[in-house]
Amino acid sequence: xxxxxxxxxxxxxxxxxxxxxxxxxxxxxxxxxxxxxxxxxxxxxxxxxxxxxxxxxxxxxxxxxxxxxxxxxxxxxxxxxxxxxxxxxxxxxxxxxxxxxxxxxxxxxxxxxxxxxxxxxxxxxxxxxxxxxxxxxxxxxxxxxxxxxxxxxx
Amino acid sequence: xxxxxxxxxxxxxxxxxxxxxxxxxxxxxxxxxxxxxxxxxxxxxxxxxxxxxxxxxxxxxxxxxxxxxxxxxxxxxxxxxxxxxxxxxxxxxxxxxxxxxxxxxxxxxxxxxxxxxxxxxxxxxxxxxxxxxxxxxxxxxxxxxxxxxxxxxxxxxxxxxxxxxxxxxxxxxxxxxxxxxxxxxxxxxxxxxxxxxxxxxxxxxxxxxxxxxxxxxxxxxxxxxxxxxxxxxxxxxxxxxxxxxxxxxxxxxxxxxxxxxxxxxxxxxxxxxxxxxxxxxxxxxxxxxxxxxxxxxxxxxxxxxxxxxxxxxxxxxxxxxxxxxxxxxxxxxxxxxxxxxxxxxxxxxxxxxxxxxxxxxxxxxxxxxxxxxxxxxxxxxxxxxxxxxxxxxxxxx
Numbered sequence: 219x220x221x222x223x224x225x226x227x228x229x230x231x232x233x234x235x236x237x238x239x240x241x242x243x244x245x246x247x248x249x250x251x252x253x254x255x256x257x258x259x260x261x262x263x264x265x266x267x268x269x270x271x272x273x274x275x276x277x278x279x280x281x282x283x284x285x286x287x288x289x290x291x292x293x294x295x296x297x298x299x300x301x302x303x304x305x306x307x308x309x310x311x312x313x314x315x316x317x318x319x320x321x322x323x324x325x326x327x328x329x330x331x332x333x334x335x336x337x338x339x340x341x342x343x344x345x346x347x348x349x350x351x352x353x354x355x356x357x358x359x360x361x362x363x364x365x366x367x368x369x370x371x372x
Numbered sequence: 373x374x375x376x377x378x379x380x381x382x383x384x385x386x387x388x389x390x391x392x393x394x395x396x397x398x399x400x401x402x403x404x405x406x407x408x409x410x411x412x413x414x415x416x417x418x419x420x421x422x423x424x425x426x427x428x429x430x431x432x433x434x435x436x437x438x439x440x441x442x443x444x445x446x447x448x449x450x451x452x453x454x455x456x457x458x459x460x461x462x463x464x465x466x467x468x469x470x471x472x473x474x475x476x477x478x479x480x481x482x483x484x485x486x487x488x489x490x491x492x493x494x495x496x497x498x499x500x501x502x503x504x505x506x507x508x509x510x511x512x513x514x515x516x517x518x519x520x521x522x523x524x525x526x527x528x529x530x531x532x533x534x535x536x537x538x539x540x541x542x543x544x545x546x547x548x549x550x551x552x553x554x555x556x557x558x559x560x561x562x563x564x565x566x567x568x569x570x571x572x573x574x575x576x577x578x579x580x581x582x583x584x585x586x587x588x589x590x591x592x593x594x595x596x597x598x599x600x601x602x603x604x605x606x607x608x609x610x611x612x613x614x615x616x617x618x619x620x621x622x623x624x625x626x627x628x629x630x631x632x633x634x635x636x637x638x639x640x641x642x643x644x645x646x647x648x649x650x651x652x653x654x655x656x657x658x659x660x661x662x663x664x665x666x667x668x669x670x671x672x673x674x675x676x677x678x679x680x681x682x683x684x685x686x687x688x689x690x691x692x693x694x695x696x697x698x699x700x701x702x703x704x705x706x707x708x709x710x711x712x713x714x715x716x717x718x719x720x721x722x723x724x725x726x727x728x729x730x731x732x733x734x735x736x737x738x739x740x741x742x743x744x745x746x747x748x749x750x751x752x753x754x755x756x757x758x759x760x761x762x763x764x765x766x767x768x769x
Contacts, residue, residue, distance in 0.1 A: 225391040230431060231493060244513070271514040296533035296635060298581040300520040304503060308517040319520050319528045319581060321630055330630035332528070333518050342582065347536060364517035 461763020
């Protein structure tokens with residue numbers, strides 16, 4: 219064998235945890251995406267606040283939420299054009315660079331969802347604060363926030 | 373509560389990768405230096421606090437138990453704190469509390485993390501391996517599947533809405549902060565980068581998420597540093613140059629909750645700063661601080677930190693840059709070590725290195741890099757990748 223004189227480096231390819239991961243109290247939200255291409259918000263029965271992303275319980279009142287369907291249309295609160303592909307991003311393959319990462323105020327909700335938007339053109343400035351966008355669902359959906367993305371409303 | 377001082381520090385040069393030492397040896401080296409700097413015996417230590425951010429990076433869960441054995445601190449208490457890239461601040465507050473409360477007289481605080489062992493065998497890239505491996509740090513249900521990168525997240529949640537709400541900072545000001553930090557790193561022998569750059573170089577480097585470019589974003593590194601904390605009685609026995617911890621606070625304010633008031637702000641830093649200032653008696657930070665070490669994960673968060681730390685009004689951080697206030701020879705120098713942009717960064721460690729830099733500067737041991745010390749006070753601030761966990765500590769000589 220060849221003699222090694224530098225600090226020894228050991229290859230590890232085995233540490234890849236796999237999961238069958240329970241979505242628990244969020245199951246109604248993701249079931250509606252998979253079954254019906256429908257987005258829902260979670261509303262606190264006590265303070266009436268509608269959380270997006272949704273939660274199983276209201277963090278202010280600790281009440282179990284009620285699930286309310288929403289249109290999936292909303293308004294960009296703020297955004298940044300993305301030129302660097304992160305890894306593990308489920309939108310890659312659907313959104314070419316540059317795409318837009320944005321906070322979106324979905325109609326009928328009280329907090330903002332962060333998500334990716336596919337602009338019509340590659341020119342910066344098309345998507346901006348105030349742009350109306352709508353959710354588009356992937357053909358294949360499995361129960362993640364990456365099962366859909368956004369495009370500008372025509 | 374008892375007064376607590378830093379009586380010893382130990383650092384090691386930042387490297388993108390330190391293949392010569394495992395995390396255990398890297399940790400021992402800085403503890404050895406800190407104990408030597410304090411001129412105490414290892415047997416004087418009665419407590420150990422660890423800031424170790426990420427287990428997957430070092431391929432080892434529960435690393436503090438191994439570290440405690442490797443350091444030969446059999447029988448002593450140990451505590452590990454993790455809070456993402458604010459972990460070093462959260463752990464430092466805990467170390468302070470142990471000594472202030474009387475639970476410990478002399479505590480060793482060790483901040484330690486390697487990230488350079490990650491590797492992507494498909495692209496044969498350590499950087500890709502790092503990106504793949506650290507993503508589990510972000511909210512895996514609501515953010516990780518759709519977010520681009522940590523600089524992209526901070527640009528979108530903090531920087532861009534801040535620019536829209538408060539009219540600044542400008543891309544030119546963001547670039548100028550990078551140039552400052554590169555210049556500071558150039559003179560710091562322990563910095564990872566020693567490069568002279570121009571604002572044009574910064575602006576022309578690849579865009580990560582507009583307006584943040586590669587060279588407005590942090591490095592990733594292997595790093596470690598240690599501090600020895602002592603009660604007032606012990607500190608006065610040990611050293612004639614104690615650096616007191618006069619205020620320390622943390623605040624967890626979830627930016628990802630994404631409500632109108634929190635967007636474009638780092639409210640956790642604002643809240644933690646108010647608490648730490650109250651404890652330390654700081655009333656007008658711009659006139660009372662000699663230096664600040666702030667979380668420049670992107671240059672945008674450095675400028676926002678100026679504002680949230682109360683050096684100026686909201687939206688005026690860019691003006692401080694233009695006026696050279698935060699340059700090394702300015703009124704309140706920021707990141708005189710070179711910061712995360714050019715000195716080095718890994719979660720759990722870089723804020724602690726900033727604390728060591730403040731101690732060195734307040735002791736006036738920095739030679740050509742020495743800042744002018746007028747008030748004898750410095751502030752360390754750090755946040756995590758969600759900009760939700762914030763820590764602020766005031767040091768005083």
